[in-house]
Amino acid sequence: KKKLILDVDTGVDDAQGIMLALAAPNVEILGITCSHGNTPLENVLKNTLRVLKVCGRLDIPVYRGSSDPVLARKKHAGDYHGVDGLGDVPDGDAPGLELLQKEKAAQAMVKIVKQNPGEVTLVAMAPLTNLAIAVQLDPSLPKKLKALYIMGGNTQSRGNTTSCGEFNFVTDPEAAYIVLDRYTCPTYIAAWEFTCKNCLPWSFHDQWLSHKSEKAAFMKKISNYSVEKARSEGYQKETTEGQGFNACDAYAVAAAVDDTLITEKEEVAVSVELGGNYTRGMMVLDYMELLKKQHKVTIMKKIDLEKFKQMLIRAVK
Numbered sequence: 329k330k331k332l333i334l335d336v337d338t339g340v341d342d343a344q345g346i347m348l349a350l351a352a353p354n355v356e357i358l359g360i361t362c363s364h365g366n367t368p369l370e371n372v373l374k375n376t377l378r379v380l381k382v383c384g385r386l387d388i389p390v391y392r393g394s395s396d397p398v399l400a401r402k403k404h405a406g407d408y409h410g411v412d413g414l415g416d417v418p419d420g421d422a423p424g425l426e427l428l429q430k431e432k433a434a435q436a437m438v439k440i441v442k443q444n445p446g447e448v449t450l451v452a453m454a455p456l457t458n459l460a461i462a463v464q465l466d467p468s469l470p471k472k473l474k475a476l477y478i479m480g481g482n483t484q485s486r487g488n489t490t491s492c493g494e495f496n497f498v499t500d501p502e503a504a505y506i507v508l509d510r511y512t513c514p515t516y517i518a519a520w521e522f523t524c525k526n527c528l529p530w531s532f533h534d535q536w537l538s539h540k541s542e543k544a545a546f547m548k549k550i551s552n553y554s555v556e557k558a559r560s561e562g563y564q565k566e567t568t569e570g571q572g573f574n575a576c577d578a579y580a581v582a583a584a585v586d587d588t589l590i591t592e593k594e595e596v597a598v599s600v601e602l603g604g605n606y607t608r609g610m611m612v613l614d615y616m617e618l619l620k621k622q623h624k625v626t627i628m629k630k631i632d633l634e635k636f637k638q639m640l641i642r643a644v645k
């Protein structure tokens with residue numbers, strides 16, 4: 329089985345990513361590490377446990393990560409995911425935080441990877457703070473990883489949070505910089521424009537969530553808020569050729585779960601802008617190789633959408 333660690337800031341698409349991984353028969357989730365991001369850390373912890381509860385998988389260890397970016401000011405995405413990160417639908421029955429592991433996220437990453445050298449794939453769906461801290465704790469961590477999948481960054485200077493910046497990178501640019509600099513393991517990036525270009529028709533979305541199961545009902549309930557927003561405000565209009573359902577984080581998870589999912593890709597060295605009046609947090613693609621970086625990442629360009637749909641369907645069954 330593939331061994332995964334998921335790093336999340338559980339909002340709606342993180343929930344989709346987690347559920348997709350849980351439903352994959354070839355995957356073992358060794359731990360879920362939580363980060364500030366879509367919503368403050370305390371909500372992320374609760375949301376992650378809520379998702380695991382619906383899937384009957386509260387046995388998976390969940391770790392408390394960083395509540396703040398490395399240097400930047402905190403920023404959340406309540407206007408899209410709802411203030412609580414999961415569409416602001418009350419849940420009187422949410423699991424309590426006493427279920428969390430005592431160990432902190434970055435320490436747990438280091439420990440789990442050390443115990444399974446060369447076997448762990450890390451999937452990052454949040455600001456990269458926990459990963460940046462983990463590599464400071466253990467600089468040899470990337471060498472021991474099998475691969476790293478990141479949902480984040482942008483490839484054509486199209487943002488979703490600032491004009492040029494994608495949320496996960498903009499929220500903690502220093503962490504993104506550290507990660508792209510030090511994680512020299514095979515790295516795959518599902519950037520914002522890629523997710524927009526590979527979005528799915530709303531008709532698929534509606535059919536998907538009309539499935540009769542507790543998981544589908546949960547997903548429908550928590551995504552009402554963001555789906556309404558996406559549809560009514562023409563979200564993504566300026567950033568994509570087509571409009572549709574964008575399960576951002578789930579793309580990174582799906583690619584980690586199935587090596588054959590990516591059908592078109594590109595290899596290039598990347599970094600992150602840390603200054604700039606308009607561009608702080610923007611991913612920089614060094615096609616001219618001026619940065620003299622040895623390490624190139626794989627930028628995802630196209631995936632097998634039929635396979636992806638099947639994985640999403642399996643996630644709510």
Ligand code: BDR
Pocket residue numbers: 339340341342366405453454479480488494495496520576577
């Ligand atoms: C990313 O930002 C968050 O709001 C989403 O969960 C996703 O990880 C998309 O830019």
Ligand code: CA
Pocket residue numbers: 336337338339341342365366453454577
């Ligand atoms: Ca996320």
